[in-house]
Amino acid sequence: MGKTLFEKIWDKHVVKNIEGGPSVLYIDRHFIHEVTSPQAFGGLEKRGLKAFRPKQVVATADHNVPTLDQHLPIKEELSRLQVQKLKENCEKFGIELYGLGHPFQGIVHVIGPELGITQPGMTIVCGDSHTSTHGAFGCMAFGIGTSEVEMVLATQCLMQSKPKLMRINVEGTLNKGVVSKDIVLYIISKISASGATGYAVEFAGSAIRNLSMEARMTICNMSIEMGARCGMIGADETTFNYIKGRLFAPPAGGEEWDKALAYWKTLHTDEDAVFDKEINIKAEDIEPMITYGTNPGMGIGVTGHVPALNEIDEKEKPSFQKSLQYMGLQPGINIKGKKVDYVFIGSCTNSRIEDLRMVASFVKGKKKADDVEVWIVPGSKQVEKQAMEEGIHKIFEEAGFMLRQPGCSACLAMNEDKIPAGKYAVSTSNRNFEGRQGPGARTFLASPLTAAAAAITGEVADVREMMP
Amino acid sequence: MSDNNNKSVFQNTPSGNGFKSTVVPIAIENVDTDQIIPARFLKATSREGFGKNLFRDWRYENDDETQPKKDFVLNNPTYTGKILVGGKNFGSGSSREHAAWAIKDYGFDVVVSSFFADIFKNNALNNFLLPVTVSEGFLHKIFAAVEKDPKTELEVNLPEQTITLVSTGEKESFDINNYKKTCLLNGYDDIDYLLSMKQTIEEFETANK
Numbered sequence: 001m002g003k004t005l006f007e008k009i010w011d012k013h014v015v016k017n018i019e020g021g022p023s024v025l026y027i028d029r030h031f032i033h034e035v036t037s038p039q040a041f042g043g044l045e046k047r048g049l050k051a052f053r054p055k056q057v058v059a060t061a062d063h064n065v066p067t068l069d070q071h072l073p074i075k076e077e078l079s080r081l082q083v084q085k086l087k088e089n090c091e092k093f094g095i096e097l098y099g100l101g102h103p104f105q106g107i108v109h110v111i112g113p114e115l116g117i118t119q120p121g122m123t124i125v126c127g128d129s130h131t132s133t134h135g136a137f138g139c140m141a142f143g144i145g146t147s148e149v150e151m152v153l154a155t156q157c158l159m160q161s162k163p164k165l166m167r168i169n170v171e172g173t174l175n176k177g178v179v180s181k182d183i184v185l186y187i188i189s190k191i192s193a194s195g196a197t198g199y200a201v202e203f204a205g206s207a208i209r210n211l212s213m214e215a216r217m218t219i220c221n222m223s224i225e226m227g228a229r230c231g232m233i234g235a236d237e238t239t240f241n242y243i244k245g246r247l248f249a250p251p252a253g254g255e256e257w258d259k260a261l262a263y264w265k266t267l268h269t270d271e272d273a274v275f276d277k278e279i280n281i282k283a284e285d286i287e288p289m290i291t292y293g294t295n296p297g298m299g300i301g302v303t304g305h306v307p308a309l310n311e312i313d314e315k316e317k318p319s320f321q322k323s324l325q326y327m328g329l330q331p332g333i334n335i336k337g338k339k340v341d342y343v344f345i346g347s348c349t350n351s352r353i354e355d356l357r358m359v360a361s362f363v364k365g366k367k368k369a370d371d372v373e374v375w376i377v378p379g380s381k382q383v384e385k386q387a388m389e390e391g392i393h394k395i396f397e398e399a400g401f402m403l404r405q406p407g408c409s410a411c412l413a414m415n416e417d418k419i420p421a422g423k424y425a426v427s428t429s430n431r432n433f434e435g436r437q438g439p440g441a442r443t444f445l446a447s448p449l450t451a452a453a454a455a456i457t458g459e460v461a462d463v464r465e466m467m468p
Numbered sequence: 469m470s471d472n473n474n475k476s477v478f479q480n481t482p483s484g485n486g487f488k489s490t491v492v493p494i495a496i497e498n499v500d501t502d503q504i505i506p507a508r509f510l511k512a513t514s515r516e517g518f519g520k521n522l523f524r525d526w527r528y529e530n531d532d533e534t535q536p537k538k539d540f541v542l543n544n545p546t547y548t549g550k551i552l553v554g555g556k557n558f559g560s561g562s563s564r565e566h567a568a569w570a571i572k573d574y575g576f577d578v579v580v581s582s583f584f585a586d587i588f589k590n591n592a593l594n595n596f597l598l599p600v601t602v603s604e605g606f607l608h609k610i611f612a613a614v615e616k617d618p619k620t621e622l623e624v625n626l627p628e629q630t631i632t633l634v635s636t637g638e639k640e641s642f643d644i645n646n647y648k649k650t651c652l653l654n655g656y657d658d659i660d661y662l663l664s665m666k667q668t669i670e671e672f673e674t675a676n677k
Binding site: 012015021022026036047052078081127128142143144150151155157159161163224295412433434435 | 566676
């Protein structure tokens with residue numbers, strides 16, 4: 001019997017199977033950032049340990065960095081100390097740091113792929129649940145806690161139980177105005193925020209194959225929002241073309257590249273491999289999506305309505321009502337036309353150059369609505385630079401959008417970029433949890449296109465009506 | 469708040485003895501780690517002290533410790549204990565281990581739910597906080613029993629892998645892998661284990677160059 005992509009990578013990385021327990025898994029690449037690493041380094045120091053393979057670790061500062069005036073010292077004291085601590089730890093333990101001011105700095109899940117550090121077949125971890133992003137390259141990539149960060153720093157290994165395997169097939173052609181973010185929001189709305197818990201998920205089918213690497217990353221990024229251990233997509237020509245020529249990729253045309261490519265070409269699920277569960281989705285059924293509640297599974301098509309109370313299972317009613325109360329929404333209402341105060345385009349889900357290009361081509365010649373504040377936060381210094389080179393920043397400026405500097409920003413509001421209490425934001429990020437974008441902030445998750453439409457109209461809008 | 473961090477309450481339990489406690493119920497589904505500990509409290513560089521901000525925004529009005537929300541269970545002195553019981557899909561979202569630290573630091577040693585998010589479960593186990601997965605039916609029995617009598621006790625027996633509603637004697641068994649069970653019963657952590665097999669790891673690296 002053939003193997004799945006997951007099994008191919010898993011089997012190649014098992015150092016040891018513990019009887020009646022987890023497996024010891026070898027980790028190829030480890031990304032770290034300022035928020036979930038200090039206690040791990042503290043643990044190493046307490047035990048008198050060095051980093052075992054510091055060259056396989058890459059660090060950046062992203063979670064709590066300001067997105068304005070990055071050349072100045074960070075104003076907020078605790079953030080400044082945490083970023084400083086990361087710098088000290090990286091120096092002490094011999095780890096490469098792309099910190100503030102470095103031309104490679106950016107959101108950890110944006111810089112890994114764009115620098116060519118992320119390569120097919122790797123096991124990749126980071127103390128961040130959106131590490132699943134890297135699975136778009138045919139990798140096994142997942143988020144870990146700080147104790148596990150310490151384990152990987154100390155031994156380059158982790159204890160993991162083998163998850164069950166799920167394949168989600170999306171077949172067909174996407175409708176006008178529908179992009180990869182809509183695909184993943186649609187899937188989560190169908191299977192729920194816990195629908196893939198305990199599973200590693202492979203995304204497959206013609207609609208996935210036809211996506212660019214950036215679009216694939218958006219989908220794998222949100223695997224964790226359906227509870228999946230990791231999300232992955234088989235490596236193909238799109239993958240190889242993206243990696244070719246990137247800084248840390250094997251030099252194109254050389255012997256090393258040929259050898260790598262030969263291996264990468266095996267990184268797909270075999271025809272006769274078997275999954276524990278398969279889900280089939282028709283691309284044609286997907287319309288531009290938006291969430292109305294406080295978990296990413298609470299999503300609907302933009303022309304749809306918030307479920308009425310009689311559409312909700314009796315047991316789920318208390319959670320549903322709590323959620324709508326937080327959002328200040330009534331059951332059964334249409335979401336389209338709802339007034340919006342903020343638009344945030346950024347985060348590890350949607351801050352890559354392709355996302356900014358998509359927004360720019362839509363808003364070119366348009367202006368934002370008067371009472372909406374629009375923040376565009378590029379995923380990295382390189383994305384920012386590219387946007388400037390392409391003149392995208394001018395389009396944003398003319399539209400009245402504010403182009404800020406790279407970081408996680410209002411996705412989790414650890415820095416000053418917070419949506420005020422009670423205000424509504426259409427956000428391209430990944431989580432609409434209570435308080436996620438600031439205490440009391442109310443989040444509608446959507447694609448960059450739907451977010452741009454909200455910026456122009458000042459309300460939740462159907463982007464299809466605004467497209468030629 | 470307690471000095472409950474990094475200690476296994478199950479260590480050196482005489483076999484056959486369960487861990488008995490009253491419970492604190494949070495009958496909400498999809499309790500994500502942003503609720504357990506909001507991101508703005510993740511700026512510390514040590515593991516201690518997160519308990520005081522556990523469920524911060526559900527606990528206080530306007531982020532103000534002098535304005536406790538009366539209807540939130542942690543502010544209700546009727547409910548105390550070392551076992552936290554949450555609705556389905558507990559610990560979803562962010563991988564922040566600070567969520568497990570906050571729960572443990574507050575003084576809990578066991579979390580019960582019908583379904584845990586993967587990363588949270590690992591984080592909990594790595595901090596000697598035992599996640600006990602029960603059936604949906606049993607979970608609702610616990611919530612109902614606690615609503616009727618806040619002094620309701622649960623008994624968690626790790627060696628036997630059972631959880632019992634003490635008042636009625638109703639019992640369920642729960643899963644935990646043998647390795648993790650041994651860790652909790654002996655106070656071992658994964659790093660000790662991984663460090664002990666460094667040579668095997670180096671051999672693996674050489675073989676896979």
